[in-house]
Amino acid sequence: MKPAPFEYYAPDSIEQALDFMSQYAGEAKILAGGQSLVPAMNFRIVQPSVLIDLNRVAGLGQVREEASTLRIGAMTRERELEFNPLISKWAPLLVEAAPHIAHPQIRNRGTIGGSIVNADPAAELPVLMLALRARLKAKNVSGERWVEAQDFFMGMFTTALEPDEILVEIELTASPPRTGWSFMEVAPRAGDYALMGVAALVTLDQTGKYEQAKLVYLNAGDGPVEAKEAEKLLIGEPMSEHLIESTASKASETEINPFGNIHTSPEFQRHLANVLTKKALQQATQRAEEFL
């Protein structure tokens, strides 16, 4: 099908874009990579009366180091996660996860900020933002504010952004020493929506006991789902088969809330979460142990 008519603006500065957002708050949609928005418009599931295209705004797609942080512009293409050396230096978890995000043709256009703001529970980037404890910078005409990833995702396709705000930047801080990572998902075919997926990030102390842990799941509820109780089981303990087993059980049986869909039952999703948690925890821990 074809999209319903809309007015189109392509500002070349963020100030101009924010002016449009304040003028059309509520009726305008931001066009970033368009890889989720345009299909929804073609189906007429979404019919914005105004589209504000950020593709011509200068400076929104840069990845740079600043002080002790990595700043990723919201319009950075998903494809860049695979190849930018700064990303592999600061967040190898992103490099590992990126090839799972749809297909190369989609990643060439799709943006990091767009996927975060879309907040699809089955998407990888919201999960990764939570796992990496990212901070997200939102702007409107009157100023800017930082929102922690854990406060950003409010539910199904819903975020903490106000109607006149634009997500402009993602900030990552360096992981502590002795941190290991893993991202795993199961999809019917490469590039399809995953039935279940997990991002694991663990930090060990000098004796090899877990100091910090993040376990975040996709397609496991109405947003990215963090298994906080399961994470707590790990803290202060050394890795053991029993510990990994009980952590995976905790996360998959009591913390996630998968709905099932045409391809899978919730029971199968829980089974996948259990298996993926064990595998991802083992891999993340092994990677962290290399720094001991």
Next chain:
Amino acid sequence: MPQSISITVTVNEREYKRAVEPRLLLSDFLRHELGLTGTHVGCEHGVCGACTILFESESARSCLMFAVQADGHNITTVEGLVPSSSSSHLRTEGASEGSLHPLQQAFWEAHGLQCGYCTPGILMTLIPFLKQTPNPSEEEIRHALSGNLCRCTGYQHIVDAVKLAAEKMK
């Protein structure tokens, strides 16, 4: 009155100026406004890959972009693979007018198509892939093709064609 925006787009090294309504998809612009019907439209929601083109030399779904977004940009469609009377930047050694690009030739020889509907999108996906991965493994080929649906071939002959193309393009 719907909004009408003047755009200038370079497609296969030729410059086109048109006035378009913002909601016009790039795929429809190429087919209906420019008459470049080699770009096929399958699903119109980014799943089938039939409409894949090169946008600034990178593969992209033309059904997931608006024509207005292409203003000032460079696009290559499947028609741009075959050298025309004006020189093509994709022209390869030994290829002359009316002949096929080595990738197309490989599809011909290895029976990489049956009905051919998905073929233009597959070719445009493979051009940057083979540039980046000149010696692809079967697994890499299948992964690269995962965003393009073919309902005829079962993919085996497409994979064979890609292997042959990689040989030819060395």
